[in-house]
Amino acid sequence: MLDTVLLVEVFVTLFVIMDPVGTVPIFLSLTSGRSADYARRAAGQAVGVSFFVIVAFAIFGQQILSYLHISLPALQCAGGLLLLLIALELLTGNEKEPTSATGNVAIVPLATPLLAGPGAIVAVMLFVERIDDVATFAAVAIGVIAMHACLWVAMRFSLPILRLIRESGVLLVTRIAGLLLSAIAVQLVADAVRAFIAGEG
Template sequence: MLDTVLLVEVFVTLFVIMDPVGTVPIFLSLTSGRSPSSARRAAWQAVAVSFFVITVFAFFGQQILSYLHISLPALQGAGGLLLLLVALELLTGKEQEPTATVNTNVALVPLGTPLLAGPGAIVATMLFVQQVDSAATFVAVALGVVLVHAALWVAMRYSLPILRLIRESGVLLVTRIAGLLLSAIAVQLIADSVRAFMAGEG
C-alpha cells in the first residue's frame, strides 16, 4: 500500500520550498528575450535538471558531501551566494536586460539549480529518504518528488502566455520583482548557513 501521509508530507514540504508559483516571475525574466519554443524548452530542461540533482542527492547525497568534506551549511551558503549574484544582475538592470540570457542556458543555472534544486530541497529530500523502510514509503517519497516537479513544469510552461501579454515594459517590472524575490531567498539561505555555522553544525 501507498503511504499517503508521507506522500502528502513530501509533496507539501517540497512544494513550499521549491515554490512553483514564486518561480514564475524569475522564469519570465530569465526567458524574456527568447522565442516561445526556446522558453518551453528551458522550462522542461530546468525541471529535468532539478529532478536529476534531487534524485542523485536522494541516493548519494550523504556520501557525496562526506567524500568532499562539505557540510550542509556550506552547501546552503554556496547556493545563497550564487543566487545573490543572479539577483543583483536582475535588480541593477542593464539596457540589454531582456536579451541578456539569450545565449546562455538558464535552464541549468540558475533555474535548474540552485533555484529549484537548491540546498533546502536537497536537504529535505535527503531527510525524507532516511524515512524509507519499505516499498510503500519509497513509492510515497518518489511520487511526492515527481508530483512537485510536474507542478513546477506546469507553472513555468503556462507562464509563457503571461510573457506575451505583459510585453517589454511588463517584463522590466517582472524582472525587478524577480530580482527582489531572488535576493531575499539568497539572503535567507546565507543567513541560515551562518546561523548553522555559529551553532557548530558546519
Template sequence: MSAVIDTLLLTEVFVTLFVIMDPIGTIPIFLSLTSGRSAATARKYAWQAVAVSFLVIAIFAFFGQQILGYLDISLPALQCAGGLLLLLVALELLTDQEKEPTASVGSNVALVPLGTPLLAGPGAIVATMVFSRQVHSGPEFLAVGLGVVAVHVCLWAAMRFSLPILRLIREGGVLLVTRISGLLLSAIAVQLVADAVRAFIAGEG
C-alpha cells in the same frame, strides 16, 4: 499504511517540497530569465530546468550523505554557496547585466540558475535527504518518489503556462517583473546565507 503506497508520507513529501520549491513563485523569475527568447526556447527551458532539478534531487536522495561526506562539505556550506550564487543572479536581474552578452552567447538559464540552485536548492536537497532516511520499504520508497515527481510536474506546469502571461504583459511588464524578481531573489539569497551562518555559529558546519 497502505499495502501499495504510504499516502501519509506521500502527502508530507509533496506539501513540504511544494512549499520549499514554490512553483508559483518561480513564474516571475522564469519570465525574467527567458525574456527576449522565443516561445519555443522558453518551453524548452521549462522542461530542461525541471529535468535538471529532478536529476539533482534524485542524486542527493540516493547519494547525498556519501557525496557531502566524501568531499568533506557540510550542509550549511552547501546552503551558503547556493545563497551566494542566487545573490549574483539577483544582482544581474536588478542591473540588467544578464541581458547583455549572455543571451547572444546562448547561455542556458535552464541549467543555472533555474534548475539549480533555484529549483533544486539547498532547502529542497536537505528535505529530500531527510525523507530518504525514512524509506525502509517499498510503499515508503514509492511515496517519496511520487511526491518528488508530483512537485516537479507542478513546477513544469507553472513555467510552461507562464508564456501566455509573457505575451500579455509585454516588454514594460517584463521589466517590472524582472526588478521584482531580482529583489525577491536577493532576499532569498540573503536568507540562505544567514541561515548558513547561524548553523556555523551553532557548530553544525
C-alpha cells in the same frame, strides 16, 4: 499500500521550498526576449535537470558531501551567494550578460540553485532516511515526481503571461524577480550562518 501521510508531507514540504508560484516571475524575467520555443524548452530542461539533481542527491548525497568534506550549511551558503549574484544582475538590468555567457538559463540559475537548491536537496535527503519499505519509497518518489510536474506546469503556462504583459511588464517582473531572489539568497546565507554558529557546519 501507499504511505499517503508521508506522500503529502513530502509534496507540501517541497512545494513550500521550491515554490512553483514564486518561480513564475523569475522564469519570465530569465526567458524574456527569447522565443516561445526556447522558453518551452527551458521549462522542460530546468525541471529535468532539477529532477536529476534531486534524485542524485537523494541516492548519493551523503556520500558526496562526506567525500568532499562539505557540510550542508556550506552547500546552503554557496547556493545563497550564487543566487544573490543573479539577483543583483536582475535588479541592475544586466541580466542579459550572464544568460548569453552561460548560454542556457535552464541549467543555471533555474534548475540549480533555484529549483534544486540546498533546501530541497536537504529535505529530500532527510525524507530518504525515512524509507524502510515499498510504501514509504513510493510515497517519497511520487511526492518528488508530483512536485516537478507542478513546477513544469507553472513555468509552461507562464508563457501566455509573458505575451500579455509585453516589454514594460517584463521589466517590472524582472525587478520583482530580482527582489524575490535576493531575499531568498539572504535567507539561505542567514540560515547557513546560523547553522555554523550552532556548530552544525
